[in-house]
Amino acid sequence: MPSVAYGRQLDAIFVLSMWNWFFKLGSPPHFYRIATRLEPWLMGGALVLLVIGAYGGLAMAPPDYLQGDGFRIIYVHVPSAFLSMFAYSVMAVASAIGLIWRMKLAFCVAAASAPAGAAFTFLALCTGAIWGEPIWGTWWAWDPRLTAELVLLFLFLGYMLLRQAMPETRQADRASGILAVVGVVNLPIIHYSVEWWNSIHQGPSLMKLETPSIDGDMLWPLLVMIVAYQLLFIGILFTSIRTQILLRERNTRWISDLLS
Amino acid sequence: MSNASSDNLRQPTGLEWRQLALWRGDRCLQKNLNGHLQAGHAITLRGPNGCGKTTLIRTLCGLTEPEYGEVLWNGTAVRLQRAELHAQLAYAGHRAGLKDELTPRENLHFAARLSGSDDNDLAEIISALQLQGCADLPVAHLSAGQKRRVTLARVLSSGKPLWLMDEPFTHLDQAGREWLSERFNQHLRANGMLLLAAHQDTGLEAHRERVLELQGGEP
Amino acid sequence: MSIFFAVIKHDLAMAFRRWSDLAMPLVFFVIVCTLFPLALGQDKELLQAVGPGAIWVAALLATLLSLNTLFREDFDDGSLEQLALSEHPLSVLLLGKTAAHWLVAEVPLVLLAPLLALGFDIPAAGREALLLTLLIGTPTLSLLGSVGAALTAGLRRASGLLAVLILPLSVPVLIFGARSADLAARGQSIEGPLLLLGGITVLALTLTPFATAAAVRVTLD
Numbered sequence: 061m062p063s064v065a066y067g068r069q070l071d072a073i074f075v076l077s078m079w080n081w082f083f084k085l086g087s088p089p090h091f092y093r094i095a096t097r098l099e100p101w102l103m104g105g106a107l108v109l110l111v112i113g114a115y116g117g118l119a120m121a122p123p124d125y126l127q128g129d130g131f132r133i134i135y136v137h138v139p140s141a142f143l144s145m146f147a148y149s150v151m152a153v154a155s156a157i158g159l160i161w162r163m164k165l166a167f168c169v170a171a172a173s174a175p176a177g178a179a180f181t182f183l184a185l186c187t188g189a190i191w192g193e194p195i196w197g198t199w200w201a202w203d204p205r206l207t208a209e210l211v212l213l214f215l216f217l218g219y220m221l222l223r224q225a226m227p228e229t230r231q232a233d234r235a236s237g238i239l240a241v242v243g244v245v246n247l248p249i250i251h252y253s254v255e256w257w258n259s260i261h262q263g264p265s266l267m268k269l270e271t272p273s274i275d276g277d278m279l280w281p282l283l284v285m286i287v288a289y290q291l292l293f294i295g296i297l298f299t300s301i302r303t304q305i306l307l308r309e310r311n312t313r314w315i316s317d318l319l320s
Numbered sequence: 321m322s323n324a325s326s327d328n329l330r331q332p333t334g335l336e337w338r339q340l341a342l343w344r345g346d347r348c349l350q351k352n353l354n355g356h357l358q359a360g361h362a363i364t365l366r367g368p369n370g371c372g373k374t375t376l377i378r379t380l381c382g383l384t385e386p387e388y389g390e391v392l393w394n395g396t397a398v399r400l401q402r403a404e405l406h407a408q409l410a411y412a413g414h415r416a417g418l419k420d421e422l423t424p425r426e427n428l429h430f431a432a433r434l435s436g437s438d439d440n441d442l443a444e445i446i447s448a449l450q451l452q453g454c455a456d457l458p459v460a461h462l463s464a465g466q467k468r469r470v471t472l473a474r475v476l477s478s479g480k481p482l483w484l485m486d487e488p489f490t491h492l493d494q495a496g497r498e499w500l501s502e503r504f505n506q507h508l509r510a511n512g513m514l515l516l517a518a519h520q521d522t523g524l525e526a527h528r529e530r531v532l533e534l535q536g537g538e539p
Numbered sequence: 540m541s542i543f544f545a546v547i548k549h550d551l552a553m554a555f556r557r558w559s560d561l562a563m564p565l566v567f568f569v570i571v572c573t574l575f576p577l578a579l580g581q582d583k584e585l586l587q588a589v590g591p592g593a594i595w596v597a598a599l600l601a602t603l604l605s606l607n608t609l610f611r612e613d614f615d616d617g618s619l620e621q622l623a624l625s626e627h628p629l630s631v632l633l634l635g636k637t638a639a640h641w642l643v644a645e646v647p648l649v650l651l652a653p654l655l656a657l658g659f660d661i662p663a664a665g666r667e668a669l670l671l672t673l674l675i676g677t678p679t680l681s682l683l684g685s686v687g688a689a690l691t692a693g694l695r696r697a698s699g700l701l702a703v704l705i706l707p708l709s710v711p712v713l714i715f716g717a718r719s720a721d722l723a724a725r726g727q728s729i730e731g732p733l734l735l736l737g738g739i740t741v742l743a744l745t746l747t748p749f750a751t752a753a754a755v756r757v758t759l760d
Contacts, residue, residue: 215707221704238754242686
């Protein structure tokens with residue numbers, strides 16, 4: 061009987077090591093090729109949709125009855141705010157996959173989405189401040205959404221700084237992965253606490269992003285812009301994942317084949 | 321003899337490693353390392369500095385993850401049963417694992433709590449290692465050789481079958497080295513297992529010791 | 540379970556042999572709390588308004604200061620790898636160390652806070668709430684801090700990094716803690732936020748030990 065168990069054990073080890081082999085060696089070149097092929101389509105699609113959305117938002121949508129033309133900044137603000145959250149989720153999910161299945165490509169995805177996410181977060185903060193200036197009369201009114209966005213930027217920066225401080229990629233991957241997972245558990249709590257913090261001052265917020273009913277002419281460019289940003293993000297993500305793969309696998313045969 | 325070896329094949333015991341690849345950062349230290357440490361035997365790692373002796377020991381006790389390959393304890397992957405391996409091993413690395421503020425006695429007492437062994441024979445091991453004089457001084461006041469002996473005392477009194485030791489003979493004088501070799505031999509005769517990295521002659525019984533020569537290791 | 544208390548006992552024994560480490564965050568806390576009135580002026584209403592927040596921020600910074608040494612020395616002298624090689628669950632052992640850190644670094648600070656609140660002219664209800672919120676909130680700071688300390692234990696010059704990692708994560712604790720102390724000082728009921736703060740602490744207590752253990756294993760790798 062023990063021999064059967066031992067045989068099964070060997071099988072399990074074989075399967076596991078096949079998986080390891082698949083993830084560690086098989087996947088990055090494969091992904092690299094797919095990403096290279098898809099990238100122009102993603103970027104092109106993003107560009108087309110950006111033009112359509114921008115035209116729809118800036119030219120076709122009617123001015124807001126309260127905010128005039130000032131509201132049009134939401135066509136940049138809302139997609140970037142959405143993408144900042146999305147990028148953090150991608151980072152955390154990829155980190156979790158990497159930590160659980162020891163998958164290198166997942167860590168590439170996590171490492172690649174941090175700078176893009178931080179950039180979108182920064183954009184959302186800037187546009188939020190610019191938007192707020194004419195409405196609240198101040199650049200920074202401690203609006204709960206923007207405050208949560210600011211904390212999100214800190215989380216991104218912490219993640220990137222931790223990666224930078226770790227000398228070895230493997231250690232940096234796993235350490236920053238743990239941080240991302242802890243952060244994503246904390247994120248809803250941060251959001252809730254900031255909402256509560258805001259509510260004890262002024263009751264329900266006066267100026268929320270979702271106006272009760274948004275005009276159809278205003279809405280469709282926004283949706284187009286969100287999709288455009290999404291494509292743009294995935295395009296940027298693919299580029300920087302490819303950079304990550306090139307960096308990590310620079311000593312392997314397939315990279316030298318690729319570059320020669 | 322052949323009977324015994326086929327038994328071993330069927331029911332693998334001890335510490336085994338297969339196709340290990342060890343990396344430090346960008347550099348591959350070793351690849352395709354295979355080995356098997358069985359009860360009553362010792363493996364001595366030799367090789368130039370930077371060839372991965374320490375990394376191999378740390379990988380085998382589960383501190384470092386191998387880049388590739390598998391470590392097995394009694395036939396099962398250590399990844400899946402870390403606690404089972406840790407319940408059976410005692411490790412002494414380059415770092416002493418001692419607290420400067422505490423005395424050797426307190427350090428050893430806590431180590432015994434950690435490893436789940438009773439510390440009844442603590443007094444015996446302290447006198448055997450000639451630590452009576454400094455057993456109640458803070459470790460900060462001890463010499464390098466004395467600290468080394470406290471570290472040894474932790475492993476020797478652990479009651480664990482598998483000892484992994486990185487350069488156990490450093491900082492010891494001639495008498496200390498001979499005494500330690502004798503303790504190692506006793507441990508092996510009692511069906512213990514020993515894996516050590518050493519530059520010196522280990523003084524182990526030849527039929528129990530296997531030397532694993534690691535190649536490479538340019539700085 | 541007994542190993543949990545053995546770790547606490549061991550760490551406390553060490554902390555008391557080196558009382559300067561014990562006193563340092565406390566002195567820092569008192570000095571920072573003194574700086575606020577010096578910087579803001581003696582306006583009683585202003586001090587009353589900023590008091591709870593100022594004391595909470597000072598407590599957060601003092602915690603950070605003490606967290607730097609939580610695993611650093613254990614990493615350097617090799618005791619951390621001995622913990623990781625124990626047959627006991629690493630998360631329990633590290634939770635013991637974190638508990639010892641809380642007892643040594645946080646509890647004195649919590650007890651001192653109502654005294655410092657006198658300097659901000661905070662009324663009795665506010666002082667009580669300050670004590671209570673710090674008592675409920677500081678374990679979370681220690682727990683979150685233990686994750687950060689474990690991630691940075693192997694890095695030289697990581698003290699600034701620890702702050703960058705931990706402070707954003709501490710935002711909810713700070714908000715609920717400081718704001719409810721302030722609300723209490725204004726005579727309002729703070730049952731709700733206190734419960735939320737307690738909920739956060741329970742969540743941190745159940746989840747962070749695993750993150751800390753994973754982080755220690757990465758640091759030792």
